[in-house]
Amino acid sequence: SQKIEQNSEALNIQEGKTATLTCNYTNYSPAYLQWYRQDPGRGPVFLLLIRENEKEKRKERLKVTFDTTLKQSLFHITASQPADSATYLCALDHNYGQNFVFGPGTRLSVLP
């Protein structure tokens, strides 16, 4: 069956450290994968998109990798700040981009 898993429901790290979140998928063949941030009571906000032919993508303190062999994406936040505390969702395209399927999310807490 098709499945998307994110490494842990919750992750606590110390301010200034690098947060690494994992997204694993089974029985999908996405052309691209996206990461979103969701704050309580709000809709998800797009962060980064990485295509199947790209190994790595960066944006400021964010870095995403995409390994289609391992069927895994890693999302890194360097020099983390308390303001980075939120739930992070991975999403991959399904049915050749016809819709997005989301993982369950990881709730990140950056402790001062």
Add this chain to the structure above:
Amino acid sequence: GAGVSQSPSNKVTEKGKDVELRCDPISGHTALYWYRQSLGQGLEFLIYFQGNSAPDKSGLPSDRFSAERTGGSVSTLTIQRTQQEDSAVYLCASSLEDRGWGTEAFFGQGTRLTVV
């Protein structure tokens, strides 16, 4: 406004009543999605509209759920004979046409539906 707009922001309804949720996508976005998010859960895909193509309704949980998109713009999600398990936040998103290169989705703030 420039973003995706959903109304109402909150809706409390009695079990058995019908409800309509509205989504105004970003102007020019041809793709529109509805998702449902229960408390503490991930996003559950409901339905997808792309231009004039037939919608992908594969995520609708039962025949009590339906959606339409008029004129390629505004969309309405209708839930008939609401049940308590329908209580959730209903999120709408829109995006530019996806040509296989990938496109980001812009989400509204959601409608929090509570069935009592």
